[in-house]
Amino acid sequence: MSKESPTIVKCPQCGIPVVWGEVSPYRPFCSKKCQLIDLGEWADEEKRIPGAPDMSDSDGWSEDH
Structure with missing residues (x-):
């Protein structure tokens, strides 16, 4: 019986x-610790996923209407 070697990844x-x-x-x-550092970077918007800018606040649309 052969045992598979574990998958190894680098801590991001x-x-x-x-x-x-x-x-x-x-x-x-x-x-x-590394998990919380990463979460803090996302919360502070130091990390972002590229995409189109959010236009919901600048296009005149409001939930009040």
Whole structure:
């Protein structure tokens, strides 16, 4: 019986190798610290997904109408 080797990914925050499996509860991050740093960067809008700008506030549309 051959055992498959685990999938290893790099932590997107610090680059440390992380096993992609139940042994790594914060995957793809290596730790809760790296996970929270990444979340903070998204919350502060330091990271963004490219796309069309949000025009809902500038096109004169309002939920009141």
